[in-house]
Amino acid sequence: MKFDDDQSTRQRVARSILVEGPSTAAALAARLDLTPAAVRRHLDVLLEEGAVEAREPRRSSHQGRGRPAKVFALTERGRGNFDQQYDDLAVQALRFLADTAGEAGVRDFAQRRAEFIRRGFVQVQERDPSLSPAEVLAQVFTDEGYVAAVRTVPIMGGPVVGEQLCQQHCPVSHVAHEFPQLCEAETAAIGELLGTHVQRLATIAHGDGVCTTCIPNPQTPSKPSKPTKKEQVTT
Incomplete structure (x- = not known):
């Protein structure tokens, strides 16, 4: 049962990236009402599957001190999981x-x-x-x-x-x-x-x-x- 729940949540994470574009883990957590730790766990699985990739953010989008957070974008394989079966x-x-x-x-x-x-x-x-x-x-x-x-x-x-x-x-x-x-x-x-x-x-x-x-x-x-x-x- 937990496997199904995890799969469903990962699909929500992937679809959120699909709809909103490349996103940070923090943005995904806020958007999906999940904890940052939970989002990172699902992102790790999606990264391992090759469905998403981590990218450095654009300099213009980073404000404040500290190292800018990575953004996660769908790969070609990740997009293919939706409606490209034909x-x-x-x-x-x-x-x-x-x-x-x-x-x-x-x-x-x-x-x-x-x-x-x-x-x-x-x-x-x-x-x-x-x-x-x-x-x-x-x-x-x-x-x-x-x-x-x-x-x-x-x-x-x-x-x-x-x-x-x-x-x-x-x-x-x-x-x-x-x-x-x-x-x-x-x-x-x-x-x-x-x-x-x-x-x-x-x-x-x-x-x-x-x-x-x-x-x-x-x-x-x-x-x-x-x-x-x-x-x-x-x-």
Whole structure:
């Protein structure tokens, strides 16, 4: 019985890292209402299983004296414990498509798959008009298993210049590692929906801890362009 309880708690620890991103043992303890000692015990097992890895925190995130606490992030194996059991079949199917229909066939498939973004965007926006476009996208991706959230991107001493769509999990990351057309089609669909250029800064498929898409703020003022000679004459 205790084994089942421990297994369940470890799953809670792993899922908390999945949803919230790389976390310290103290943060996990507070989030899950566990003692730090209990969390460390479960982290030790997850480390031994290769489901998580310990990382040094970013310098910007450490404040105060003393040695900064390590953060724990899910590994590829840890992510695979969730909902990637059909990856091998999907990869084989896409390899067959690439062999029979070529690059164009794979891109057509990726674009058709990305329709969930366009379809979901309309549905979520109608359901909750108070959400910003980026927040709508986060909900759309979360509904598809990506565990997405939005954060603003400020510049030092200046106004907010944009937002980042952050996906803590990617249900197709193993497939997208070999077929990046899936990521490219998603990015293109986001840009078309928002009517602006968006850029993928990081992807889980290529070893990053989170998929990050930069979305410019349409309200950010741009530098006025110089009038052409024709405009100068007419004015």
